[in-house]
Amino acid sequence: MFVASFPASVSRCVSHLSEMLEESVGLGAVTVLGVLEQAYFSLQVIYARRKYSVSPPSTAGPPEFERIFRAQANCSEYFPIFITMLWTAGLFLSPGVSSVCGLLYLYGRLLYFWGYSESAHRRLAPLYFSAQVLWVLIGFSSLGVFLTFCRVYLKVDVLLELWTA
C-alpha cells in the first residue's frame, strides 16, 4: 500500500539527492586539496618576498621573484573557474569523473608553478595540460546542464534514448 501511494517521482528525487550528497564527498576532498595547493603557492610567494627583498606593496623585483609571483597570481585567477566547473560537472553529470579531472588539474597546476618558478618557458607544457583538463571539465559541465535541461523541461532522458535506439 505504501509503495503504491508514495509518488515515484518524490522517491526518485530523494534517492537521487541522497546519492548526490554521498558522492559529493569526492568533490569536497578535491576542493580541500585545491585550497591547500593555493595556500602552498601563497607561502612560496611570501618566502620569495623575503629571499629577494621585495616588500609589499611592491610587486616588482628580479625575474626569479616575478615568475613565482606571477605563477601564484595566474593559479589564483583560474582557481574560481576551476572550483565552479568541478562542482557544476560534479552535480549535473558525475561526481566521480569530475573529481578525477579535478585531481589531474591540480597536478598540472603544481607542475605549472614549479616550471614557471624555474623559467617562463617551463610553464608552457603543464599550462597546456591543465588547460586541456579544464576544457574537459567545461565540456562535462555543459553536457550535464544540457542533459538535465532535456530531462526536466523536455521530459526526455537523452542517454536512455541513445541507449535504447
Add this chain to the structure above:
Amino acid sequence: MFVASFPASVSRCVSHLSEMLEESVGLGAVTVLGVLEQAYFSLQVIYARRKYSVSPPSTAGPPEFERIFRAQANCSEYFPIFITMLWTAGLFLSPGVSSVCGLLYLYGRLLYFWGYSESAHRRLAPLYFSAQVLWVLIGFSSLGVFLTFCRVYLKVDVLLELWTA
C-alpha cells in the same frame, strides 16, 4: 492513510528541493556561459601578449596591451563575486530571475572588455551597467536570505503576510 501519516513539512521540503534542482539548470547554464566568457578574455590576453611582444612574467607593455590585460584582470576579480551572488540569489530567492540578471551581467562584462580594449574611457558605461546588475543580484541575495531566515527561525512567511495583509 499514507497521506495522513506523511509529515507535511517533509513532503514540502522534498518537493521544494526537487524544484530547486530542476530550476537550478538555468543557474548552471549561466555559470558555464560565464566560464566560457572568462576563457575568451584569457585567450585575448594571450593573443595580445604575442601581438605586443609582452613575454611573461612581464605585465607591462604599450597602453593597448595594458588595457586588455587590465580588462581581463578586472573581470577575473569580479567573477567569484558574481558566481557567488548568482547562486545565493538563485537558491534563496528565485533561480529564474537570478539567471536573467546573470545573463545581463555577462553581457555587460563583454561590452566592458571590448570597450576597455579600445580606450580606458569606453570601459565606463558598461562598467556602470554591470555594477548595477551586480547590485541587483546582491539585493536579491540579501532579500532571499532574509526571507528564508524569517521562514525558518521566526516561522513567518513575510511574502504571504504582506499578500494577505
Add this chain to the structure above:
Amino acid sequence: MFVASFPASVSRCVSHLSEMLEESVGLGAVTVLGVLEQAYFSLQVIYARRKYSVSPPSTAGPPEFERIFRAQANCSEYFPIFITMLWTAGLFLSPGVSSVCGLLYLYGRLLYFWGYSESAHRRLAPLYFSAQVLWVLIGFSSLGVFLTFCRVYLKVDVLLELWTA
C-alpha cells in the same frame, strides 16, 4: 504501518537535507556580508584612483595608492578560497561553527585593509589573524569531508564510535 514501510535511511536523508537548508541561512548571510565587504574595498580603490590621479589601466602610483590597491587585490585573491572553505565546512561539518568563523575572517580582513592602507607593517597582525581563522576553516572542511567519507563508504560514524568508546 507507514513507519514500518518508510525506509529509515530515506527519512534520515530528508530531514538531514531539510536541516541543511535551514541552517545554511547563516552561510548565506555571511556570504552576502563578504560580498559587501569586497564591494567596499573596490570602492576604496576607485576613490584612491581619483585622489592620487592614477587612471586605469595604470596601477602604479604613490605608495599610499599602491597599498590600498594591493590591499584590495590581496583580499580579492583570498575571497574565492574563503567562500569555498566557508561552504565546505558548513555543509560537511557544521553551518553554525562555520558561519562564526566566517564572521571572524571578514572582521580580520577589514582590519587588514585598514591597516595596510595606513602602512605596510600594520597589515601584518590582522593578516596573521585572518590566516589563522582560514586555517581553522580548512581544518573543519577536511574533518567534515573525512567524517562524511567514513559514514558513507566505511559505514562508520566516527564521532559516535568515539563517544561510546
